Amino acid sequence: MAKFSRKGKGGLPAISTASLPDIVFMILMFFMVSTSMRQTDRMVKVTLPQASEIIKLERKDLASYIYVGTPLNQYQAKYGTDSRIQLNDSFRTIDEIRDFIAAERENLSESDRPFMTVSIKADEDTRMGIITDIKQELRRCSALKIMYGAR
């Protein structure tokens, strides 16, 4: 009995923080490994439309992105305020989608090519005309799996 009563006197012992750096390092490593930096700077304003029946894109690495929207403020002087298509890091026209898709397809391994998905991320205020043109162009280069980005 005496054994127990003696212990209570000294108050709570301070928790050793010596392992704190190790723990933090571990979390740090996790984030460093799992993080994927945004590869492209967005040059168009994109607010994705809302939808409730959305599904997740299964293979992110097989996706190529087409952004559609009005250019951001700093580009408006040069490119105007009309909806534009952004592929990789620059504004492109409809005709250049073909080369873009070909290049993206080239980057994938042979076995993955049929599963390539084109994710169209368009602003909710975009008119369908430009989207229809993109869709037609994608059909022409037989990139048939598409995904309408939504949130």
Added chain:
Amino acid sequence: MASKKTPEINGSSMADISFMVLIFFLMVTTMDQEKGLSRRLPPMPAEDQKVEDQKVNRRNIIIVRINMNDRIFAGNEAIDISQLKDKIVEFLTNPTDDPNLPEKEVKDIEGFGQYPVSKGVISLQNDRGTTYSKYIEVQNELVRAVNEIRDEFAMQNFGKKYVKLSEEQQQICRDCIPQNISEAEPKDVTKK
């Protein structure tokens, strides 16, 4: 003097430094998953191939149009977005075997048996002036209708919701209730 060891570096600030790096990574990391509505486009017909109308029985097709003012027409009547889902559900299930609604074809579903599969096709048409948000909203409604039927089917046959079914059961559901949404060739739907 030469034997004096180099003083140990104080490691207590290591935690602070790694915290700082950690916070940096926490901020730049993008955890957002890619989400959206997945679709498969029809292949482009070959140039020399004549565009011929596929003979689809009239009762098997419902045309959903969105005009340039974002007004929705299903069949030939204007309809509100809130009613669209129910209309599509009715169209696809055809509970009373109405001769004006799609016919059903009894198919052998692998692992399930025979089931009358609806032959209904939803054709979605839009104008160049339609806004993207409306288009997605309508697409979403169409998917919602199909998902609702699938859920009901799953509840009846497996006692669970569609998303909770196993992969094979989901496949059965998909076979029994196909999602036939056709995004039509572009054309001007707003008549002048």
